[in-house]
Amino acid sequence: MPPRNGKAALDATDARLLAALDRDARLAVSELARLVGMSAPAVAERMRRLEATGVLKGFCAEIDPRALGYAISAMVRIRPLPGKLHLVEQLIDACPNIVECHKITGDDPFLARMVVRDVEEMDSVLEALADHATTSTAVIKSQAVRRRLPPLE
Structure with missing residues (x-):
């Protein structure tokens, strides 16, 4: 606890x-x-x-999506249309290309990270959301800071 x-x-x-x-x-x-x-x-x-105490939650393997053929990583801000929040959350959860998603504050309640093999695959992932949400996508060029521990003092 x-x-x-x-x-x-x-x-x-x-x-x-x-x-x-x-x-x-x-x-x-x-x-x-x-x-x-x-x-x-x-x-x-x-x-x-x-x-x-919940400090240590698990042990994970760090996988490089590029080594698996996923040439593009992108961050996607997702804003569900009115009344579609829960449906969009289900669509996000069901999409294997979305490898991480956070509920955030602001106009767009979801910030997702997706990996795709090419632009065509990115389009198909985004099209699956298009009837229920608006999206804004930013392709990740490189990782400036590797995931790291917060200060432990």
Whole structure:
């Protein structure tokens, strides 16, 4: 259960452990223990505590969509037409090319990231939404900042 104030108490060892996992989530507990200067059972217990408090939510593989043939990544702002919010949310969820979507504030309630093989595939993804929403698409040229941990102090 997360702490009442919404912030988990992390010490320097927790921060080093999270940083090591962020660099390589496949590290064995014994290697993590060596990196943070603790015993493997102590590190395993810290990891269980970080999971229980909701700080550590899972371990993910980082996949490069380009290596799978998806040459284009784009951010899409999606504004459902009146009365279509829930339908558009279902369409977004059902579209495998939309690999991430956030509900946001402002005029457009959804900000999605899509991956497509080419412009024609991008058009077909957007056309599937066209009867129910307006979209604004920005092709991602490069990643200026890799996904990273927030400050842990």
